[in-house]
Amino acid sequence: MPRTIREFEAAARDRLDPAHYDYFAGGAGEEITVRANEAAFARLALLPRVLRGAGSPRIGVTLLGSPVAMPVLVAPTAFHRLADPEGERATARAAAGAGTIMIVSMAATVAVEDVAAAVPGATLWFQLYVQPDMAFTEAIVRRAEAAGCAALVVTVDSPARGRRDRDLRNGFDDLPEGMRCENMRDGDPGGPDGDLVRPIVMSPEISWEHVDLLRRMTRLPIVLKGVTHPADARLALDHGVSALYVSNHGGRQLDTVPAAVDLLPEIVAAVAGAVPVLVDGGIRRGPDVVKAMALGASAVAVGRPVIWGLAAGGERGVARVLGLLRDEVEHTLTLCGVASVHDLGPDLVRPC
Numbered sequence: 001m002p003r004t005i006r007e008f009e010a011a012a013r014d015r016l017d018p019a020h021y022d023y024f025a026g027g028a029g030e031e032i033t034v035r036a037n038e039a040a041f042a043r044l045a046l047l048p049r050v051l052r053g054a055g056s057p058r059i060g061v062t063l064l065g066s067p068v069a070m071p072v073l074v075a076p077t078a079f080h081r082l083a084d085p086e087g088e089r090a091t092a093r094a095a096a097g098a099g100t101i102m103i104v105s106m107a108a109t110v111a112v113e114d115v116a117a118a119v120p121g122a123t124l125w126f127q128l129y130v131q132p133d134m135a136f137t138e139a140i141v142r143r144a145e146a147a148g149c150a151a152l153v154v155t156v157d158s159p160a161r162g163r164r165d166r167d168l169r170n171g172f173d174d175l176p177e178g179m180r181c182e183n184m185r186d187g188d189p190g191g192p193d194g195d196l197v198r199p200i201v202m203s204p205e206i207s208w209e210h211v212d213l214l215r216r217m218t219r220l221p222i223v224l225k226g227v228t229h230p231a232d233a234r235l236a237l238d239h240g241v242s243a244l245y246v247s248n249h250g251g252r253q254l255d256t257v258p259a260a261v262d263l264l265p266e267i268v269a270a271v272a273g274a275v276p277v278l279v280d281g282g283i284r285r286g287p288d289v290v291k292a293m294a295l296g297a298s299a300v301a302v303g304r305p306v307i308w309g310l311a312a313g314g315e316r317g318v319a320r321v322l323g324l325l326r327d328e329v330e331h332t333l334t335l336c337g338v339a340s341v342h343d344l345g346p347d348l349v350r351p352c
């Protein structure tokens with residue numbers, strides 16, 4: 001079994017169809033933001049405290065009312081069956097085993113009901129791309145609610161799909177025969193329209209009005225994913241969101257957006273503690289998690305590392321990736337003299 005996330009990526013690359021590896025690994029344009037996400041963590045130094053008698057670190061957090069054993073969530077990512085035949089079921093089992101939350105992508109290749117059935121009692125959140133057909137959007141929201149999802153993560157960085165040079169070069173624009181975005185089925189799976197699967201529409205028409213519509217449509221807390229501008233963070237509070245999720249979509253949407261961790265302090269300041277702030281993008285090691293939390297994140301999420309675990313070793317691979325991150329977070333806190341993730345603050349981080 002690989003021992004680092006980098007080794008997991010190498011193992012995944014060996015196993016995956018090259019076009020599928022490129023889909024998972026790649027980003028928009030020149031991939032400047034993809035690289036910036038990881039590089040930004042390397043540019044931040046940790047400044048440990050000593051002689052604090054901190055004991056064994058506590059890394060559990062509570063998010064939107066759900067206790068989470070580690071502050072690393074599974075970011076929503078599409079098409080898990082390209083990486084493993086069990087697809088999102090395997091990912092969900094590993095996330096549940098680690099005591100963390102999986103955010104199920106609307107573009108999952110296993111239906112949200114089936115993912116939920118694989119992990120009874122576990123906390124799942126559901127990621128939504130608002131569809132211009134609001135009746136269809138509502139049908140998806142109702143499915144997520146009925147499956148027991150505890151929050152709706154609304155991705156707002158995708159008024160159009162990012163232009164991903166690797167996918168364009170490889171001609172990768174659809175799932176292979178036998179795989180579908182199962183949450184996009186229109187109608188009762190057993191009924192006459194059961195085989196109709198709608199395409200996911202990314203629309204520049206989506207606006208704050210849609211967030212208001214969703215607010216009225218569901219009692220689920222709404223997490224806005226893909227906020228990068230502090231002015232939008234303030235607007236999000238006006239529109240009643242329950243959490244903000246700072247993300248540049250892993251560099252897959254607009255290239256040259258700043259690194260996610262560099263965006264965090266301004267968003268945290270804009271929100272001023274009103275709601276939790278999550279962040280993803282480039283997190284590969286325990287110190288990255290600690291740096292993001294020191295800069296004000298309530299928790300982080302990982303996208304590609306989970307895919308690498310899944311492709312390299314199925315459920316066990318994802319479990320190992322999450323376990324590595326958990327161990328590294330604990331170890332980093334111990335070396336920093338910090339007793340709990342709740343005690344982290346910006347004094348622990350310096351530019352370097």
Ligand SMILES: Cc1cc2nc3c(=O)[nH]c(=O)nc-3n(C[C@H](O)[C@H](O)[C@H](O)COP(=O)(O)O)c2cc1C
Pocket residue numbers: 023024025037075076077078105106107127155225247248249250251252280281282283301302303304305307
């Ligand atoms: C292969 C892949 C598929 C993704 N699919 C989705 C998705 O369906 N919905 C979404 O909101 N974000 C999606 N994302 C973005 C992730 O949620 C997350 O923002 C990003 O992966 C974080 O960066 P990291 O991969 O460096 O951890 C996807 C990312 C990847 C790599």
Ligand SMILES: CCCCCCC(=O)C(=O)O
Pocket residue numbers: 078107200249252
């Ligand atoms: C046509 C399906 C689009 C799925 C979008 C998945 C995604 O967000 C990604 O980054 O890829």
